[in-house]
Amino acid sequence: MSLPRVDLLVLGLLGLGWLTMFGPTYLRLAETTWATDEQGHGPIILAVSAWMLYRRAQDLRDLVAKPAYASGLTCILLGLLLYVVGRSQSIALIEVGAQIPVLSGLLLLFKGGRGLRLGWFSLFFLIFMCPLPSDLVAYVTGPLKSAVSAAASNLLFAAGYPVGRLGVILTVGPYQLLVADACAGLNSMFTLEALGLLYLNLMSYTSTARNLALALAIIPISFCANVVRVCVLVLITYHFGDEAGQGFLHGFSGMVLFAAALVLMLAFDRTVGEYIDRKVAR
16 A cells, blocks of 8 residues: 555655654664664664564554644653653754654654553663663672573583583583673663564563563573573683683574573473463363
């Protein structure tokens, strides 16, 4: 279904305005935050949010417009205020987060409350591209790394490997490995939370119990995926040397993290689904 020229012109102007406002933000993130191992997921979150909103494009076009001017303008003004404060004070969390009220306001202005309900998850998902405050990350990451390190070392020791641990430093054979923030920090958990919620949204289960069980399981699944990541890194270092381990860390450890989380999520989802099906069949 092609769009009328007027609609294309409006979309073009909105897109140009959006790039003018947030384009410099994206460029600065690409040079700083997104270039790090801890928060390199930002562009992916942005792309997935845009894709999910695009999936709703036909539904939004078919929706009868009932503009909510008051609430829409309020959201846009709030977003502009947040953007100005975040940009002027170099607070990335507020600057990036300003996208959400601005987009919400645009949906309210053009389609009303029903339009916002159609696109709410796409906007909510943008939360996961907002850089977390460094103080919060440092406060949570320390205990989290210690817990992941302890779990990984205990598992490998039980499997017969000569693994020792001192804080977040693991010793395996002649090698020492420091469990870095990127391997088991708050940011990796935050990314996996996004993956879990995206999975829930795409599956669109009607069972409240199943959705609730999966939502609650996201946190322990994220923790287990981080443990798997560290175990794989230790095993590669032990069997192939420190150079191989370091090369793996910068090349494929993120893929292992997501693969482990996805496998655990699918396994848990199947188990819960079978349990619910048995309960319903009785």
